[in-house]
Each structure stands twice: as structure tokens, then as C-alpha cells.
Amino acid sequence: MTSAITTSRLSKSYKKGVRRQQVAALANLDIEVQQGEVFGFIGSNGAGKSTTIKILMGLIKPTDGQAWLFGQQASAPAARARVGYLSEHPHFYDFLTPVELLRLLGAMRQMPQQDIRQQTEKLLGLVSLSEAADRKIRGFSKGMVQRLGIAAALLDDPDLLILDEPMSGLDPLGRHLVATIIRDLQQQGKTIFFSTHIIPDIETLCDRVGILVRGQQKYVGSIQEALYPAGNRFEITVRMPEQWRPEQGILAPHHLLWHKESLYKFEIAETDISSIAQGVIASNGSIVTLEPKRRSLEELFLDLSGHSEPTTERTLASPAP
Amino acid sequence: MALHPTFMIGYYTFKGGLRDRLVQSLLLTGLFFLLSTLVFSSFSMRQPLEVAINYSLATVQILTILVTLFLGLNLLSREIESRAGYLVMGQPISRTVYLLGKFCGLCLLSLLVVSFLGLCAAGGLLLVKLGLKDTPAIAWGNFFVAHIGIWMISLLLGAVTLLFTALATSAVLPFLMTIGVWFIGQSTQAVKNYLEAGLGEQQMPRFLNWLVTGSFYCFPNLSLFDFKTYAIYGLALPPLAVGYAMAYGTIYTMILLVLATTLFQHRDMT
Amino acid sequence: MKRLLLGLGLAGLLAWLIALHSNLGGKTMAPLRFPTYPPALALEMMALGNKELASTLIFYNAQFYFGEKYAWRKEEPEYQRLFAGLDKATDLDPRNMDCYYFAQGLFSDIKPAIPVLNRLLKKGLESRPTDWYLPFFLSANYYFQLKDPVTAAHYLQKAAALNPDNALFASLSARMLYQGNQTEAAVLYLRAFIKETNNPSVQKLLLKRLYALEAIHYLEQAVATFTTQHNRPPRTLAELIHAGIIKKIPADPYGGTFEFDATGRVVTTSKLAEAWKDHDKRDHNQQAQ
């Protein structure tokens, strides 16, 4: 079986300004996404995610290297026949209505009229745009445009979905919806390649991730391995009696992360878990949560890019505690 | 009914043009101008009907070209600049199909505009004629051919916009450059005639002569499509002139399309 | 309410200003000058393929300028600039009949302008070979102004051939060639010309000329009667009244009085020939002083 996406030493440098200064946006990217896989593509702002995706969609030409979709050169129009695409900033003909837009896209993909009509109804319902189906896109909110973009990408029941930040601009319901859609599609055996900044999405949806740092591919593989390296530390939250003080007892040598009323959260090593659990129970306390300490992606990036000092630039959103 | 994607894009471009506010208001302005033919022609001493035809044809010409220029700006250059084209280019169609589809839509739109304005002009002329005694008959055949000429000019300029759009990354630049081509294209013939008549040989440096001859071959010669004089004065229309203009316009437009699609192939859509 | 009062007050003030304007009698107006147009090539380039419209617009400008200058402000029009404008307009569209007609109406009585006027008309004749007006105008100019009856007859024949149904040519050529009464022919020609015009200020100009011609014709007939009665021409016009041939000498529409010139012909005091001068040069001289 051919892979859904293959790239080989894919590189892109933009020429900028009057002096044609070269900006290396992407260097020697090698990824392979198998059919049926959900692949998360992560990286800080300006890392080169959208550049990669545009190359895959034939919108820009790589300066070096090659890309294939289902074994076909990405630059050939026919390669896009089985692909649904959502761009980073979806921008549609704003003089059309969603129904007209989907009809245009369907016609360009040579879909039968019947299918177009059925899919339009189904998909607009799915992204909750049925009410706005006959309103001009000009008046749509950002989230509505994003939803419409998702519907447009799904129109022809593609085997491969390439989504550039599908969650951006969506409300929590919308995010949940997209997550559900991605899971459903995975169930149906479709391949999904998406870029994102949102960590929970990556953890819950992706089979594998690729991490880009300033155009360099730093990691490809399971997200679990990336975020929870072996021998990692744990975070324990305990509820203790009122007179209890953290300076006393078994927890004293451990790092207190925060405390609120009778709740205390400590960072501990894996090897200390059992002794601490006993100690807490002995002091009439109870364990509320115990979870592996997750590296924030920020830390991960810093690790991967070999910098220890934090950059001023805002990178990926940290996970919610 | 499965239309070729080219025509689908053309059809939706057409639709977009019809819904363009600017175009709508230009058409309304045209209607107003054509009604004013009645007033304008009344100031003529000897040839009110000729002046009426003259005025309405000039109105049709200027407005059709303006509408084409603005449509080119809004439907071609703006679309590519605003990334709305990603939507279409993300589909399994080639960029050539995309550009040709856009051009088809533009052709259709300018045909609609020129027919609409032409019909209004004809109505205005009939009104003018009603108020006059002993006027010569209007040469409707020539009037029609004059409109074809105007349409040809707008097609050519549409193709010029397409070419500049394929090259430039800003939306306004192709628009301005097309206006430049329009200005030059309308005057190359006049300037060449002037030089050839030897009127200005003394003052003209040699390189200017070359420049004019060069631009005569490079820029479209838009005066070829000007059949207004025949329509205004009801002169016999030489078939050779019409045939030549049509052949010239078609070939020139096709060359522009080939160039535009070739350049567009190699362009980054950023 | 306050706003309403303010609005009403301002409207009243404006009405007062407008009323004042007509009392000032044009003292608030800028001087009216006819523009010097750029060369025809530049005009053609600016017209963006609408030469004919540009030509019509120049003609309209000339027409409106003349109306305001001559009929309304009662100032002397800048004839040379007007001619230059019409010349450029007919370079742009050599078929623009309005220009030829207007030029003939304006310049055919200004003797120094006749050579350029005839050149203009011949340009028209080349582009409008079937239009009888142009040879008709040329014939009148050759006959009345250049005193060249042979060329005049040639053009008149051309005009007659183009418009065989018009009886005007027969009576005109009869008077021009056989009876040799210039004034009568001139009256005929002018009547035919006036009949065609719809421009009030041109009509005004031509009617003035016609009245003068008719008065001259009237006086000439009286002179002829006097000459047959007394076997000598009268020495002054007053003699005609004393002899009882006419009741009174008609008024000269140009404001002066009719008189005999050196050859004994009745002439008006019209200063039209002096109006053909270079306004630009005159302005220049005034500035230099």
C-alpha cells in the first residue's frame, strides 16, 4: 500500500524584499504518513507548517526535494483528486452562499449533481450551518467561515484530509465537533494530516506527530514518548487535615507546586510514590490525583531546539493544568 | 449535465461580477449617461444625430473598458491576492484551467455589459431620432460592429490584466499597468501616423522613432478596433478592416493567455 | 428648533447674495478666455479612442464661449483662438460639420480670416465630398470676399450638382454672374444661411449682418433711382431724402452711420475686420508696457 503522504528532503526558502534575501522556511523534511493514520504536525509560529502544507497542495513549489500524495507528484493536479484541504485562513468567494460554494466545488471535482446536493445538506448540518445555508458568506463570522471550510474539505468524501489549524477560530463546541469528525473519519479508515497548536487535541487525536522547529524536523513518532519520556516525574495532589503543615513529615523534601485551602500539589519522583502514599494516609490525608508530570510543549521545543533559556517569542500554548 | 471546470469557474466568476457593487454602479452611471444623450446632442447645430451616436458610442466604450478594468481588479487580481484562489486551486484542477475559467467569466461579463449598454444606447438614439426631422438613417449594422470592436478591446485588456496578475503579487499594480497599456494602445497608431507623415521629423530624435515603432509592435494597437467613425457618419464599412481587426485581436489575446498561463504555472501562491 | 432657525437664516442670507449677484452685473465674474488647446496629436492621445467626442466637445466649448462672450457679456470674442480651436477639432474629426458651419458663420465676414477659413472648408470638403454646404460656403467666400467670380462659380456648380432640387443656387448664380448685384446675392446667401441655424447667438450675429445688408441694398436702390433721375450719383446720403426718394436713412446696426466709401459704394461702420487680431500678442504687448 502506498503511503498517503511522502516527502523527501523537502526544502523551501523564500526570497524576501528587494535584495532577494533568502529565508529558509523549511529544510530537508522527510515524513511518511501511512494510510489510515492521524498525523499531527506541530511547531511554533513560523516553524514552516503552512509552508509544508502548501507544498503538499501544489500551491507553492519546493526549492528542493519532492513530495508525493498517494504516490503522485504533489504538483500534479490529479494528485489532489482524493484530497480535501482546509487552508490556514479560509477565504471564500464572499458573494456566494454556502450552498452555491459547495455546488461550485462539487462541480469542479466532477461530482454528480445528486451527490453534491446530498453532501451539501449533510455537511452543512454536520458543521451546524444549515441555518446560514442561503446567506452570503460576506456576513459570516470567523468561526462560521472555518466551519464552512471544514465542510468544503469534506465535500468529496476524500481519502486524505490536509487541515491547516482546523481548530483555529472555533468555540469549544466547534473544537469538540472537529475532534469528533476526525475520530469518525479515522474509524472510516481515512488519513488525516493536520497542523495545530493545541496540545490536548494532539494527545487525544494523533497516532503520530511531527515536530518542526524553525524549518527543521526535530521529532517524528508517538506523542506519548515525546511528552512523557521514561523515568519521568509525577505530580501528586493531596487533601490534608487542617493542622497539617507541608514542612513536616514525608512530603517535606519534595517541591510544593501550589496549595489552596487543604489541597496541596507536589512534584515527586516515580520511585517515591508508594512511600508518599503511605505517609499521606498515615497523616489522615487523602490522595486526590496522581499523574505523570507532562512536559509542556514549550519545554519540549526548547529541548528540541537545544536552547535552555526561554525565548521572548510566544511559542505554543501551554497545556491547561 | 457536467460542465468542464473551466466553464464552471467562468460561470461563478460571471456571478461574482454581477454581484459586484462597483460594476452595478458603473452600469447605472452608464444608463444615466445614455439618457443624457438627448440633452447632449441638442447643442449640435448641424448634426445632432451624429453627435448622439458619437456620444453614446464613446460612453459605451469608456464604461465597458472601465467595468472590465474593475472586474479584472476585483475578480482576478484581488482574488489571487486575497487567497480566495486557494479554494479553487486546492481542487484537482490545473492552474491553466483556473486562469482560463476566470478569463471566460470576464469575457461573458464584458459581453453582457457591452450588450446592455449598447441596447440602452440604441434606445437613446431612437428617442433622439424621434425628436428630429430629416435626419439620415442610423447605420445599425455599423453601430453593431462598433460594439464588437469595443468588446474586443475589453477582451484584450482583460487578457492584459490576466498576464499582469499572473506576474504581480499586489492587486492594484496589474490594474494600473493595464490602464497604462490602454493609454498606450489607444495612441500608438496616432503617434506612428504623426511620425510617418514627417510632421515632427525635425524635433524627434531617432531613438524616439524606434521607441514608437517598438511599442507599435509590442503594445496592442487598440485603434484598429475603433469602428465608431463608420457608425457615426454611416460610412461603408470595409470588410477587410473588420476582418483584420478580429484576427489581430484574437491572436493577440491568445498570445497573452498563453503567456499568462505559462507564467502562472511557475508562481508561488503565497 | 435652533438648528431650523439657523438653517432658515442661512437660506435667507444666500437668497440675498444671489439677488446681489445680478445687481453687481457680472463684476464678480472672472474674465472669459477661450483656451488654447494642445496639439491635435496630444488631444487624440488624451481622448483614448474617442476623437469624435473630443472634437464635439471642443466645438461645444467654442459655441458656449461665443454665446456668453458675444451675446451675453457683449465683449469682443477672441476670433483667432476660436479659429485655432475649430481647426484642431476638425483635425480630430474632419467630418464634424458643426465646426465648418460655425466657422463660416463667424469668420466669413472677416476679410483677413478668409484664406484660413477657406483652407478649413477645403479640409471639410475632402472628408465630406457629398455635402453641398461646403462648396456653397466656399463659393460665397470667393465671391464676396476674394472677388473671384470664376472660382466662386466653380464651387457653386459643385454645390448645385450635389443638391439639384434646391432653387437657391439658380437665383444665386443668376445674381452673381449676370446681374452682378453683389448686395442682393449676399442677402440671398445670408437668408439661406440663417434659415439653417438653431444657435441663438450665431443667429443674432447673422441677423445684424443681414439688417445691415438689407439697409445697404435699400440705399443702393435709392442711389440708382437718384442717378437715373439726376444723371449723376448723389454726393451724400442726405441728398436722397431731399430728393424725396427715401424718408430717412436706416440705422446702421453696427452703431455708426452709413456713408459712401472712396469708390462711391454704401458701406457700414462695421469694425469686424479689426476683430481678427492676435489676442495673445496684444496681451503680451500690454504686459510688456
Ligand SMILES: Nc1ncnc2c1ncn2[C@@H]1O[C@H](COP(=O)(O)OP(=O)(O)OP(=O)(O)O)[C@@H](O)[C@H]1O
Ligand atoms: N510568502 C512568504 N514570503 C517570505 N517568507 C515567508 C512567506 N511565507 C512564509 N514565510 C516565512 O516562512 C517561515 C514559515 O512560515 P509558515 O507560514 O510555514 O509558518 P507556520 O508554521 O505555518 O506558522 P503559524 O503557526 O504561525 O501558522 C516563516 O519564517 C515565514 O516568515
Ligand SMILES: [Mg+2]
Ligand atoms: Mg501556519
